[in-house]
Amino acid sequence: MKKVIEIELPDFIDDSFISIMSLLTPQELSQLKGVATGLLLGSGRYTVDDITAIICKGKE
Numbered sequence: 001m002k003k004v005i006e007i008e009l010p011d012f013i014d015d016s017f018i019s020i021m022s023l024l025t026p027q028e029l030s031q032l033k034g035v036a037t038g039l040l041l042g043s044g045r046y047t048v049d050d051i052t053a054i055i056c057k058g059k060e
């Protein structure tokens with residue numbers, strides 16, 4: 001089953017980035033979750049608790 005979501009993207013994310021994302025398989029896309037989580041933790045702006053709260057909110 002495919003899920004359609006609408007998100008606002010910043011201007012610096014261009015069409016080529018979106019095109020590249022559309023080429024990824026479902027397995028490759030699921031791996032991005034870990035990469036994004038690592039980037040957020042590494043930035044120091046978010047804690048594990050912050051990220052967990054966001055993920056749990058999205059499952060409601």
